Amino acid sequence: MSAISSFSDDPYSDENLADPYPLFERMRAAGPAVWLERYDVLAFTRHTEVRDILVDHETFINGAGVGPKNLHKEPAWRPQGILESDPPMHGPMRAAMVDVISPRGVRSLRAGFQEFAEELLDRLIAQGEFDAITEVAEVFPIRAFGDAVGIPREGRMENLLPHGAMNFSTFGPEDDRYREYFAKGDGTRDWVMANCARENLSTDGLGSKIWEHADAGAITSDQAALLVRALLSAGLDTTALAIGNTLRCLSGSPEAWQAVHEKPSLMKFAIDEALRFESPFQSFFRTTSRATEFHGIQLDEGQKVLVFPGAANRDPAQWGEDADEYRMTRQAGGHLAFGMGIHQCVGQPISRLEMDVLLTTFATRVKRIERVGEPVPYLHNTLKGLSSLPLKVIAA
Numbered sequence: 001m002s003a004i005s006s007f008s009d010d011p012y013s014d015e016n017l018a019d020p021y022p023l024f025e026r027m028r029a030a031g032p033a034v035w036l037e038r039y040d041v042l043a044f045t046r047h048t049e050v051r052d053i054l055v056d057h058e059t060f061i062n063g064a065g066v067g068p069k070n071l072h073k074e075p076a077w078r079p080q081g082i083l084e085s086d087p088p089m090h091g092p093m094r095a096a097m098v099d100v101i102s103p104r105g106v107r108s109l110r111a112g113f114q115e116f117a118e119e120l121l122d123r124l125i126a127q128g129e130f131d132a133i134t135e136v137a138e139v140f141p142i143r144a145f146g147d148a149v150g151i152p153r154e155g156r157m158e159n160l161l162p163h164g165a166m167n168f169s170t171f172g173p174e175d176d177r178y179r180e181y182f183a184k185g186d187g188t189r190d191w192v193m194a195n196c197a198r199e200n201l202s203t204d205g206l207g208s209k210i211w212e213h214a215d216a217g218a219i220t221s222d223q224a225a226l227l228v229r230a231l232l233s234a235g236l237d238t239t240a241l242a243i244g245n246t247l248r249c250l251s252g253s254p255e256a257w258q259a260v261h262e263k264p265s266l267m268k269f270a271i272d273e274a275l276r277f278e279s280p281f282q283s284f285f286r287t288t289s290r291a292t293e294f295h296g297i298q299l300d301e302g303q304k305v306l307v308f309p310g311a312a313n314r315d316p317a318q319w320g321e322d323a324d325e326y327r328m329t330r331q332a333g334g335h336l337a338f339g340m341g342i343h344q345c346v347g348q349p350i351s352r353l354e355m356d357v358l359l360t361t362f363a364t365r366v367k368r369i370e371r372v373g374e375p376v377p378y379l380h381n382t383l384k385g386l387s388s389l390p391l392k393v394i395a396a
């Protein structure tokens with residue numbers, strides 16, 4: 001049995017959220033897990049252990065919540081959906097989602113995404129200077145993904161991102177930051193739930209396709225509404241942050257931009273490496289369903305464990321000594337930015353298509369990008385990215 005190092009550090013402090021990597025390095029070096037005194041919880045940061053937890057959904061369950069609260073003992077803040085469920089309940093919901101987000105269904109979204117990407121690039125090139133977060137990374141999924149789901153355009157801007165940020169706050173501690181995101185998200189829940197109802201969705205969007213599974217009896221009407229809610233809660237903030245993080249990585253290196261401009265097919269690799277390097281979804285919890293010994297550590301039944309995919313994605317044991325470098329040519333496959341196992345991100349094909357279409361169009365039409373201001377970190381207990389990235393572009 002290994003001795004566990006105890007850490008007084010707070011991974012949720014402003015400083016550690018803005019730059020978590022020095023703390024992650026110390027946590028990984030201290031052993032397969034460390035005890036976080038402030039939160040009374042075991043935390044896992046190495047790639048092997050984080051992956052092994054995520055793929056063992058029988059021992060490390062989601063139904064008791066993916067935040068610090070044990071939802072088998074305390075009430076949830078809202079009805080639990082696909083992510084906070086275990087088999088057998090999880091299976092039919094997952095099957096409905098996988099069917100709706102099929103390769104064919106996703107391919108049919110490309111033309112709409114491309115049209116908006118061109119329109120956006122026309123505007124950005126005409127402007128010359130803009131904020132790559134508020135004027136690119138956020139507006140693209142709000143328009144492209146919102147249209148794909150089939151929700152009304154009005155109200156998206158005010159509701160979708162604050163609603164997602166509030167939702168993702170529940171995957172971390174209930175501190176002042178959590179309360180701030182809840183205050184900002186106040187009222188957005190009603191808008192989101194109203195737009196999950198069948199009568200408010202366009203007839204040809206992903207939302208309506210989910211409801212067809214309820215008509216066929218594969219899922220209940222309550223589950224259909226929760227699945228549309230899952231699309232709207234999980235799909236916006238994460239994709240916006242991933243777009244911003246990729247532009248941050250690429251705007252920091254003129255050579256990298258030149259490479260994607262000359263060969264836009266490299267953008268897929270640039271995106272995947274950015275997902276590894278700056279993972280938008282940094283951490284969440286699991287709960288043990290039974291007492292077990294895991295990598296030499298004794299775990300009790302019903303114990304919460306905190307996992308950091310954001311740290312696992314920087315583990316030199318997995319990625320080599322240059323794990324802290326952004327290197328576009330790296331084989332970043334195997335990163336945990338989309339999770340792993342039965343809950344691995346079901347929306348991944350859509351977010352990849354959004355990022356690929358937008359950023360490939362960007363790289364094709366823009367010869368050079370320059371930073372014209374300092375990137376400003378977005379501080380959130382679960383998500384990582386920027387709230388501002390001022391850029392200047394020179395058209396091809």
Ligand code: HEM
Nearest residue numbers: 082083230234235238239242337338339343345346347351
């Ligand atoms: C770059 C963007 C995205 C990232 C980094 C991301 C990340 C993740 C991660 C890490 C998980 C697993 C969480 C866990 O195991 O506890 C997850 C699950 C999920 N994601 Fe995403 N996601 C992204 C985009 C999306 C989009 C666009 C959608 C909607 C179309 C979506 C819908 C979901 C859903 C519904 C689940 C739960 C799946 C299940 O429990 O079976 N995500 N995502």
